[in-house]
Amino acid sequence: MWVIDGSSAIDSLHSSTASPGRYGYALVLSGERLGCSYVEREVGLPEDWVGRDPRSVRTGVPEWELALTDSMPAGTPPVPRxxxxxxxxxxxxxxxxxxxxxxxxxxxxxxxxxxxxxxxxxxxxxxxxxxxxxxxxxxxxxxxxxxxxxxxxxxxxxxxxxxxxxxxxxxxxxxxxxxxxxxxxxxxxxxxxxxxxxxxxxxxxxxxxxxxxxxxxxxxxxxxxxxxxxxxxxxxxxxxxxx
Known part of the structure; x- marks a missing residue:
């Protein structure tokens, strides 16, 4: 698991003189599938998830729930257009x-x-x-x-x-x-x-x-x-x- 935190003015709706928007990503790696969720607040970094099946993990934090779901192995994935x-x-x-x-x-x-x-x-x-x-x-x-x-x-x-x-x-x-x-x-x-x-x-x-x-x-x-x-x-x- 990782939390990446940063700021950027790209895609901002404000002028170039405004402070860059602050945001980050919560990431969960399960096998070869990387789950990702955008975050705009402090979500903490879990310490007891390493080695666990993401399907067995429960958390009350929506951002981590989404990253966990995104990381779960799927069946046969569709082919991109x-x-x-x-x-x-x-x-x-x-x-x-x-x-x-x-x-x-x-x-x-x-x-x-x-x-x-x-x-x-x-x-x-x-x-x-x-x-x-x-x-x-x-x-x-x-x-x-x-x-x-x-x-x-x-x-x-x-x-x-x-x-x-x-x-x-x-x-x-x-x-x-x-x-x-x-x-x-x-x-x-x-x-x-x-x-x-x-x-x-x-x-x-x-x-x-x-x-x-x-x-x-x-x-x-x-x-x-x-x-x-x-x-x-x-x-x-x-x-x-x-x-």
Whole structure:
């Protein structure tokens, strides 16, 4: 197990003069499978898990629960629709990753629908993804559970409080759901509500990157960034899975 803690201004919604955002990762290695969970708070480092089957471990910390689940050996994993290697600086990789997500929206939407006719909501906002979507001409909305971002205007997009998420799904054709929202018990609610409203969900993230099972629970596609993610030096790998 590891906890990696750091800070970065990449993907931040604030100006370059603002303090970098602080975050980290909780990691669990089981066999050859590395479970990963995004963390924004102190989660501690367990001392009695080494050598144990992750299925036998119980903890009340959502971030560790998610990393443990992500590390559990699966059956025959699905084959990615595509795999991309991101190279360059972390900022360059973040932009390339955002473009991949935009390409995916365009592919699923089809050639009969223009970006100007397509409404996309980003739940759990990432700055480069918002910029890429807006740059392609999509109608973009966003919400986040960080109360400091509510009402913030970024690239002409007003960030709404997460309490508005279901209403935003009702008005959107696509939802880009950042995987760190898996920490919330509302994740299932979002998938169910999106299905009922006809909104196609694309889940993106490093958190739970091995959990392709979410495609069985309503996600239309999964954009999985394996560890180490884009924020680290060197190449990063992104796999795209379809339901």
């Amino acid at each position: 595509r795999s991309d290697i991101l190279t360059g600086s972390p900022a360059q990789k973040a932009r390339r990753r955002a473009e991949l997500i935009c390409d995916l929206v365009a592919e699923i939407a089809g050639s009969q629908v223009t970006p100007a006719e397509t409404r996309v909501v980003n739940i759990g906002v990432a700055g480069e993804i918002l910029l890429a979507l807006a740059g392609r001409g999509y109608q973009v909305a966003a919400c986040d559970n960080n109360p400091n971002l509510a009402g913030f205007d970024f690239a002409g997009i007003r960030i709404e409080p997460v309490e508005n998420r279901l209403a935003l799904l009702d008005r959107s054709h696509f939802a880009i759901l950042t995987a760190m929202t898996m920490h919330s018990c509302e994740f299932d609610t979002i998938l169910d509500h999106a299905a009922a409203s006809g909104c196609k969900v694309i889940v993106y993230g490093q958190t739970g990157h091995s959990l392709t099972e979410i495609l069985e629970f309503g996600a239309h596609a999964l954009v999985s960034e394996t560890f180490p993610p884009y924020i680290f030096p060197g190449p990063s790998t992104v796999h795209t899975y379809f339901r």
